Amino acid sequence: MSRSTTAPIPACVATANQSGVFVFESGLGTLEDNDITANARQGVEIQTGGNPTLRRNQIHRNTQSGVWVHEGGLGTLEDNDITANSTCGLAIETGGNPTLRHNRIQNDKESGVLVRNNGLGTLEDNDITANGNSGVAIYSGGNPTLRRNRINRNTLQAVSVYEGGCGVIEDNDLTANKEGAWEITPGTEVNVQRSGNRE
Numbered sequence: 001m002s003r004s005t006t007a008p009i010p011a012c013v014a015t016a017n018q019s020g021v022f023v024f025e026s027g028l029g030t031l032e033d034n035d036i037t038a039n040a041r042q043g044v045e046i047q048t049g050g051n052p053t054l055r056r057n058q059i060h061r062n063t064q065s066g067v068w069v070h071e072g073g074l075g076t077l078e079d080n081d082i083t084a085n086s087t088c089g090l091a092i093e094t095g096g097n098p099t100l101r102h103n104r105i106q107n108d109k110e111s112g113v114l115v116r117n118n119g120l121g122t123l124e125d126n127d128i129t130a131n132g133n134s135g136v137a138i139y140s141g142g143n144p145t146l147r148r149n150r151i152n153r154n155t156l157q158a159v160s161v162y163e164g165g166c167g168v169i170e171d172n173d174l175t176a177n178k179e180g181a182w183e184i185t186p187g188t189e190v191n192v193q194r195s196g197n198r199e
Contacts (some may be wrong), residue, residue: 013042016062019043021052023050023051023073023074023075024045024046026050027052028052030054031057032055032056033055033056034058037060037061038180040063042068045070047073049074050075054077054078054080056079057082058083058087059080060083061084061085061086062086065085065087066088067098069090069092070091070095070149071093071094071095073095074084074096074098075098076100077097078089079103080103081103081106083105083106085119088110088111088131088137089108089131090112090129092113092142093116093139093141094120096120098121101125101126102126104129105129105131106128106129106131109128111131111132111137111154111160112129112131113128113135113136113137114139116138116139117142119141119143120145122144122145123144123146123147125190128149128154129152132155134156135159136158138159138160140164141165143150143165143166143167145166145168146168147168147171148170150172152175154177156177157182158175158180159182161181161185162188163185164186165188165191175199181197
């Protein structure tokens, strides 16, 4: 899908040979109340200025990540269930900068959220729970902002920040993860602004 459309787009997007939804070249659009499932790649891919709004969708059981935002992609995701995807629930990289509020990112086989390679993103008031690795993993060049999220019951840490990763991480609930609240590579602490988190 590319170019502009502002009307809600009802759909059941299943078992596509590539990504279920692909928004690029400054494409817009509103997707509400869809089932985006079992696609051969990502459930939703956003790149090159694509800026859709996704609300109340079920994005699950995709072969790669549930949502991949990269190459300058944007997007607003609100109140979606991003669950049981074969890699991470949400991947942000190469200038991707989405905004996520009130989503449930859970039971993905790897990290709930992966940010790397100049990925950004603002995540507020989401539930990031019961994922196979860390709730949020930030690698070199990643620099997200996390506020008021509940990041609980993940297999590793709530938040892992590796060498070269950055971030603003404020007022989150980071309790009840199997390996604790944090893993931060030595020397990387200076890149991470932390305050008001419950650990």
